[in-house]
Amino acid sequence: MSHIRKALAVLAVTLSVSTLGAGVANAGQDGAKAVLRYTEHGIPHIVAGDFAGLGYGYGYAAATDNVCELAKIYLTVSAQRSRYFGPDGEGYRSLSEAKDNLHSDLFFQQLNDSGVVDRLVAQPAPQGPRPEVRQVVSGYVKGFNAYLARTGRSGITDPACRGADWVRPITEQDFYRHFYSIAVTGGLGFVTEGLFAAPPSGAPAPAAGTPAQLSASLRDGLGKGGLGSNGIAVGADGTAAGKGSVLLGNPHYPWHDGRRFWQSQLTIPGRVDVAGASLLGMPFVMIGHTADAAWTHTVSTPVTFGLFEVPLAAGDPTTYVVDGKPEKMTSRTVTVQVRQADGTLKPVRQTFWSTRYGPVLDDVGGIPVPWTAKSAYALRDANATNMRGLNTWFELDQAHSTADVVRALSSTQGVPWVNTIATDRAGNALYADIQVVPHVTDELAAKCSTPAGKELLASDGLAILDGSRSSCRWGADPGAVEPGIFAPDRLPRQQRRDYELNTNDSAWLANAKAPLTGFPRIVADQDTERSPRTREALLTAEASKFTTDSMKKMLFADHSLFADLTAADLAKLCASFPDGQAPSSSGPVPVGPACPALATWDHTYSLDSRGSLLFQRFAARLGNVARFTVPFDPKAPLTTPNTLNVGNPDVRKAFGDALVDLRTAGLAPDARLRDGQAVTRNGERIPVHGGQGFLGVLNVLTPVWDPNGGNVEVAHGSSYLQVVGFGGRGCPDSSTLLTYSQSANPASPYFSDQTKLFSRGEWVRERFCETDILRSPALRVVALR
Numbered sequence: 001m002s003h004i005r006k007a008l009a010v011l012a013v014t015l016s017v018s019t020l021g022a023g024v025a026n027a028g029q030d031g032a033k034a035v036l037r038y039t040e041h042g043i044p045h046i047v048a049g050d051f052a053g054l055g056y057g058y059g060y061a062a063a064t065d066n067v068c069e070l071a072k073i074y075l076t077v078s079a080q081r082s083r084y085f086g087p088d089g090e091g092y093r094s095l096s097e098a099k100d101n102l103h104s105d106l107f108f109q110q111l112n113d114s115g116v117v118d119r120l121v122a123q124p125a126p127q128g129p130r131p132e133v134r135q136v137v138s139g140y141v142k143g144f145n146a147y148l149a150r151t152g153r154s155g156i157t158d159p160a161c162r163g164a165d166w167v168r169p170i171t172e173q174d175f176y177r178h179f180y181s182i183a184v185t186g187g188l189g190f191v192t193e194g195l196f197a198a199p200p201s202g203a204p205a206p207a208a209g210t211p212a213q214l215s216a217s218l219r220d221g222l223g224k225g226g227l228g229s230n231g232i233a234v235g236a237d238g239t240a241a242g243k244g245s246v247l248l249g250n251p252h253y254p255w256h257d258g259r260r261f262w263q264s265q266l267t268i269p270g271r272v273d274v275a276g277a278s279l280l281g282m283p284f285v286m287i288g289h290t291a292d293a294a295w296t297h298t299v300s301t302p303v304t305f306g307l308f309e310v311p312l313a314a315g316d317p318t319t320y321v322v323d324g325k326p327e328k329m330t331s332r333t334v335t336v337q338v339r340q341a342d343g344t345l346k347p348v349r350q351t352f353w354s355t356r357y358g359p360v361l362d363d364v365g366g367i368p369v370p371w372t373a374k375s376a377y378a379l380r381d382a383n384a385t386n387m388r389g390l391n392t393w394f395e396l397d398q399a400h401s402t403a404d405v406v407r408a409l410s411s412t413q414g415v416p417w418v419n420t421i422a423t424d425r426a427g428n429a430l431y432a433d434i435q436v437v438p439h440v441t442d443e444l445a446a447k448c449s450t451p452a453g454k455e456l457l458a459s460d461g462l463a464i465l466d467g468s469r470s471s472c473r474w475g476a477d478p479g480a481v482e483p484g485i486f487a488p489d490r491l492p493r494q495q496r497r498d499y500e501l502n503t504n505d506s507a508w509l510a511n512a513k514a515p516l517t518g519f520p521r522i523v524a525d526q527d528t529e530r531s532p533r534t535r536e537a538l539l540t541a542e543a544s545k546f547t548t549d550s551m552k553k554m555l556f557a558d559h560s561l562f563a564d565l566t567a568a569d570l571a572k573l574c575a576s577f578p579d580g581q582a583p584s585s586s587g588p589v590p591v592g593p594a595c596p597a598l599a600t601w602d603h604t605y606s607l608d609s610r611g612s613l614l615f616q617r618f619a620a621r622l623g624n625v626a627r628f629t630v631p632f633d634p635k636a637p638l639t640t641p642n643t644l645n646v647g648n649p650d651v652r653k654a655f656g657d658a659l660v661d662l663r664t665a666g667l668a669p670d671a672r673l674r675d676g677q678a679v680t681r682n683g684e685r686i687p688v689h690g691g692q693g694f695l696g697v698l699n700v701l702t703p704v705w706d707p708n709g710g711n712v713e714v715a716h717g718s719s720y721l722q723v724v725g726f727g728g729r730g731c732p733d734s735s736t737l738l739t740y741s742q743s744a745n746p747a748s749p750y751f752s753d754q755t756k757l758f759s760r761g762e763w764v765r766e767r768f769c770e771t772d773i774l775r776s777p778a779l780r781v782v783a784l785r
Contacts (some may be wrong), residue, residue: 020066023039033139034784036061039767039776042742042750045265045275051132052139054266058283059143060784062262065743066159067147070281073258074170077177079109082338083345084166094258096180096192097365105336106350107192108177113334116203117180118173120387126412126481133390136174140283145169146784159743162341171258176387178281182391183508186417187305187381194363194379195352197371201318209367211455217365217458218303226716227259228252228504229298230537231699232551235497236427240545244727245423248551249276249287249296252693252700253719255679255740261287261720263738263767266397274397275768277720284393287720289732291768292400292425294724297418298502301461302437302523304417305381306474307369308357308467309450320355323470329353329360357467358384380465380474382438382485388414402430402495407451409434410488413481419502425726431500433492433524436485438463439475440522446473461522492516495641497753499541503698505534512538512638527634532696536561536637540698542638548725548733554698555721556761558689561696563603566627566644570618570655583649584656597670605691605699607674608760612691614669614708617658619695620705625650629713665710676710677703681752686759688739690718714740721763731769737762 034048034057042065046057075081076092081101091098098104111117121128129137148169156162181189188195209217230250236243253259258280265275266285276288287296310320318329332352337345353360357378362371369377393416395408405422409415415435422430441461448471449457453464465472479487492507494500500510502511505515506524517526530538539561540554560567574582574595581588594614601611626648628641645651662669667676674687690701699718703711718739725733740757742750757764767773 005431021579034060034143036782037773038778038782039773040778041738041754041764042765043167043263043265043767045267045767045773047262047267047269049268050731051135051268054268054272055139055283056143056146057139057784058264058266059140059145060147061143061264061476062088062145062281063144065745065748066260066262066280067151067156067167068158069166069258069260069744070144071161071164071238073178073281074168074174075166076104077108077181079105079112079172079336080166081105082336082348083340085336087348090257094254096189098164098192102338102348103193103196106334106348107195108181109334109336110332110350110352111180112177113332116384117176117387117758120180120385123387125391126388127385128387129390130394133394136283136394137172137390141170141172141175143784146647156581157747160744175281179390180387182279182282183382183383183386183416186303187379188359189385191305191361191364193366194361194369195354195359196350197211197360197362197376198351199353200371202371205370205372206368208370209364211452213367214364214452216455216463217367218456220365221414226252226254226702227299228693228700229296229418230501230503230533230700231296231421231429232499232501232537232541233421233423233429234499234541234546235423235429237497238429238499238541238544238546239427240267240449240547240550241727243427244425244725245413245427245429246546246548246551247289247294247296247421247722249294249720249722250555251287251297251700251719252717254257254716255714256744260740260744261738262742263720263736272398272755273736275766276722278393282393285397286393287398287722287733289722289724290398290400291732292726293405294424294722294726294732295396295405295420295422296398296722297415297420299504300417300419300433300435300502301504301506301525302384302417302433302435303461303463304436304438305379306438306440306463306465307364307453308355308378308380308465308472309375310355310357310378311375312373312466317371317376318353320376321468322356325564327356329355334684342526354378355467357473376512377464380438380484382436383416385482386414386416386436388412388481389416390414398422401426402428405430406432406434406493413485413488419507421500421502423724423726427497428495429497429500429503430491430495431507433507434488437491437523438534439477439480439484439486440465440520441475442520444475445521452591457521461525463522483750486523492519498747501537501541503531503534503537509534509538509637529632529641530637531693532562532565533693533698533700536696536698538638548735551723552735552763556689556699558605558691558697558699560603560605560612560615560691562694563601563696563729564620565642567598567601567603567611567615569644569646571595573644573652573655574598582656582659583653584660585653586660589656589659589663591659594669594671599663605673605689605695605697607687608672609687610670610672611673612673613667613676614658614662616691616695617661618655620692621654621657621661622651623654625654627651635675641758650767661705661707664707666708667710677701677713679713679755681755684744684752686752686755688714688755688759689761718758722766723763731772734766734768735763736766737764
């Protein structure tokens, strides 16, 4: 106990008080802006006497762990990547879909020159940041800069930016530009490459993409970079004890770059006490809990942008016609400085065009929507005016009930593209898709959709409207925070005492017993096939009574519903191939020990499961072929479709190709998962469990397949994990895990420590209450003056 006594003594002397609460109240007088109390795995518990101090502590601590990654973010939003890295390097996909540094800089320079971020920040709440948010942001910037001033560039230990001249102090403007880039991820950030549209030059225009091609592009991720999540809220009736609640938060985010999560606890005694994780550089808890309520988010299905097709005036491709009257497009030419091979800088210019609806574009996710002599397409991003999300998370951080959660979501309408799943101590389970959604009713779509728009709204929820009629603009609700989006009371919301969940399908089956129906198509589809992952979650929730321990075990069971549906038939198919030779794209391939491996496989993606790697490659090779013989039935959405279509030649070939994949990678058909799925950190190979979402595995890992070595890295998947239980009057029963660990710095002790825990299927006991924090054997106190 000597280390605890020493830490407490340091804390008391630093604050010149006998109790933490009083000490923080006097922190400004004592010169301490914030106190960082680190517990196991480098998790900081940040305490301050005001919001500016809280932001200061967060900024300093976040920079300590991830200064290089944060510096890359600020370099990107300030349109300076080409100045330092040259024009040709890959763009920063955490913030836009720009293909290279030059296009990234031109995209962000156009936003910066437009002044949109500055105008939004200048507004009063709710459109602009509320005063307390401004204080947090101001403190965050000062905290980040204080860390940099203390270490200097040469003192940075991360080799990714040690001594780099692009690491610099930041401004509040940098912070707000970063948040804005997060808000428009699903709109402007998705169509970045399409914004480099130019008036037709007389050369033949590319053929327009078909609705099916646009649909495939949208389904490929909507520019959200492989983002996904599971959220399961279990109310009192769904718990083993019949009281309280349990929440699983399981976002599936990239393991690298600027979309990493970072964990902390933020406390102003008597005002705020919240723990959880946020995206790098966001000094609010975005997924987490207070003493009485917990919440998580899942990427939602509504498309948060829409297109307008505008007819052009004859002979003038930069004039469009609305209600029979011509309007000139506006243009903005921006300039960025680009480093040349000899080290000199050269200006590069680009002109962007815009209409009353928004910018002109000629491409959506790689699919052409050409600007011709007759028409052009313009994009409206519903989040283009969203700085409100900062207020949303500020208010969520003070929620003590699901009613408070709904109030925070509804009063700010700042959630840009995610659902919210929440629980509270009273035993309530909440699902709410109260987010930013374009106000396109089914009636407006029927009246105004283009032919392609009719197909895409039905299949994917993308509205393409007739821009020649002003009556086809997005609608307005009296209860909405601004015109053009639906009011909160017109969006899906449901509270129950058994469960509510979402795994990136629409709101329809947040609870299988109580489907949510009757919403406009742009908000949610219904009576449509659910993903294997959604079916796995619903079947588990329907059959279970949860504790916090059983919820953790359920996630790390790594069970595959798709295997339940098909593996037995696949094993029989394997055994039926003549002479033990399966067909493949490169000719017959011996099945070897594949058949018994599949027949005896436990249908999990645990490290020692045999047959899982083969099945994973088989499912990946299947693609979109007709895999089932029993089709989807909306009256039986949890059990259909089913039965592997073994008669389909493409199914048979996919199996043979999977065998070839493993053989080429040096893996046997009955290899254990640990033999072919791992990450390497500081030279140490760490096997990781879990599998892709299309396998119906809740613990999603999307690995990077190396043809010569198997799965050698994780692109995205389970990231920040939390299980929070509320029982009686005590401290929340909470466990967490940050799968890739707190720091991206390979020199940090917190670079891979939690990755090893994840490999072993272990969790971190969260220290939320004061007594738990002070009892931590790893307690380390840092007072920031």
